[in-house]
Amino acid sequence: MARSKRPAPAALADLPDDALLEAVQRQTFGFFWEGAHPVSGMARDRTTTTADPDNDLVALGATGFGAMALIVAADRGWVKREAAVERLVRILACLDRATCYHGFFPHFMNGDTGATIRFSRKDDGGDLVETAFLFQGLLCARQYFDRDTPAERQARDVITRLWRETEWSWHTRDGRKVLTWHWSPTNGFALDHEIRGWNECLIAYVLAASSPLYGVPADVYHRGYTNGRDFTNGRTYHGTTLPLGPDHGGPLFFSHYSFCGLDPRGLKDRYADYWQQNVAHTRVNYDYCVANPQGHEGYGPDCWGLTASDDPDGYVAHAPDNDNGTISPTAALSSLCYAPAESMRAMRHFLRRHGDRVWGRFGFVDAFCESRDWFADTYIGIDQGPIVVMIENHRTGLLWKLFMAIPEIKAGLVKLGFTSPHLEGTPAPIT
Template sequence: MRRIIWSVAVASLFTISCKNNELKKAENAQQGVVKSNITDDELLDRVQKDALKYFWEYAEPHSMLGRERYHEDDIYPDDDKHVITTGGSGFGLATILVGVERGFISRKEAVKRLTHMMDFLEKSDRYKGAWSHWINGETGKTVPFGKKDNGGDLVETAFLTSGILMVREYFKNGNVEEKALAQKCDQLWKGIQWNWYTKEGQKVLYWHWSPEYQWEMNFPLEGYNECLITYILAASSPTYPIDAETYYKGWTRNGTYLTNKKQYGLSMYVKHNYAEEYGGPLFWAQYSYIGLDPTNLSDKLIENYFNLNKNHILIDYQYCIENPKQWKGYGPNYWGLTASYSRNKDGSVGYNAHFPQNDHGIITPTAALSSFPYSPKESMDFLRFIYTQKPEFIGSAGPYDATSIHYNNWYTPRYLAIDQGTIAPMIENYRTGFLWKLFMNAPEIKKGLEKLSFQSPKYGIK
């Protein structure tokens, strides 16, 4: 559902009235209670299991991929229960791998379902190998995200491909069925024409291409935002790669995306697009790093990507502590601004990209929960608070997408794949580095990172 937020004033994608909210609050308060003496590991297991439900129990029933949204109040715009999201499904693949590794679901059942998913993706509409942002889960046909956004979406494709590669790496040395699954993943990856999206050889990647509208969307991928993984994958492609010049001229804007600015004494390192004062929504520190390990990762311009992301998270945290707009509830146990469902001025549900310069009193649980690698104490404080003190904010698939203590404990009983899908993977990367190891050890990724002059001593990338 998310397209990159290019301005501070973000229009809601839709507005829907919630029904029986007070009744739902009472029900959740009874069902979601967690005892305060629960251990940290038990809490981490609990939230990872809950997030897995979104992609395992609530998957789109035909494709078995991640539904764009799941609403417990059963209110859907345009009856889109069969709309699947490409990027969110990529996060879902990573979530399923976490479920297998943790023993939450069986390896055999996961292989069966993942094989079905890859077969569906192979037959779905593709545009020079890239998938569209939304796909009809029943037919495999493109569901336009907007009038001219009816073709390939390279960024959503990158998020999906990151998950596909991790599935390949996890199962490639397994039994016959697992090796066959890995082969399907490999073929999907090799079919993406990343270099086509340079718009006839320009030294920058473009977000969209449509057979009908060609390049009319005209969104070059320039940093800094959530799109780094797109360049990493494009450079790593064994079939349709881009060169290093495209990365440095396009993504880094010839190096001009660097900054000496600090906030709360923390270096920002890069200029965040349209959010240079405090940094953008926290998903910018999460989406590209489901598989890409930022630990001691560097390139020609950035000395340490982990510090870049950590400071982004902690600046958001410190902003919520400072709480200049005096929102009730903001503090060390309740923080985190990112794109999610939101609350409109009339109390109805909308969508917005929350960050310090666009703060509307809405705390999105995925913001803190998907930040565990960078802020383990602060994220654990949030996790413990929301599960033990705010049971009304917890639904059948974990914390709801958007909450607000300020507005009388308001929440929307709804989930979005792109938000729910980063929770289990990033928590697992904090706990074991599981997904980071899978992705970073893929042979093509190592070569691609070396091509771009990245270094990662942990993985022998020099």
């Protein structure tokens, strides 16, 4: 990808809105282009402001977001379409040779060999949620790269085969009315992590219901995901009523990860209007930072956004009820569609106030904590990807249009009882 000379952060902050968004997206995309694994082209879990890691670890969820960023890059001409397809084919070649578990991929793998790299002692097999983030991106790529060329046909064929071979019903554990997150041949379902909401995992249930060969029945969603302890809320925070989720809404990635593909505009089911949900979640997070009840340095109307990220002590899911003074730029930037004025103010403020401490070779660093004069030297794939994708969804709706046009997804959403402008005319499933 050809790069022009990178402007100073202060100059960048003075650009018109559209030019600034283009610059932020394009710089961030570098994480998935120059910063990708040199053999497979898959997304690394993380890298730093100065160097790439000297290992072969790649992350499956980040690769899914990276596939969506690749679409944006091709569509905007940052890379040639042919180069984007070549990268996608390389990614798919690694996935095709990788160790899988009833079709599911692990959280981490070796980007050279496709071998599993365990996430923890018993998390050494298939990860349903990371695989869902992966397929959210791959299915968008199948929809976008639709030309009748050998490379694009090959990419579509491999994606379809991998998608059809993934046994979503396996994770219901012989018919339980809920999905379970992990399985491995050595530990089985020992982690016993049932996926109940409200959280980032809506996309996993949509994909599980949409699977053409191994789909789960609708009551797995209605009796599993929506029966979570923190699913229904209805309480008011800072003057905003929050339909779903834990107290104060939880980290902002709840409103990002599943909605990189799922278009929340007009998306409803018996539980919520998901545009209303995500706007309310963002507003609660923003208003909390403005109120700043703990008196953290820097917080205010121009500096907000709590989500999972690095912080001075490790990696934490930051939220209003778990706040140690760490602001994660991905939180505000990926919320552009839900709070455009507030997001743009934060973007400019980060650049003007902190300059090169927050802005570098792959865009905004992962997080900072002014109270402790700490600024991350890391970029994390699952934080960088939504910046590119959600900004694009605000600008053009590109990924939303692609994902919501996928025939299997439309059928799965109808099966679960969702309505959306994208689903008009979609026939009800045969029961």
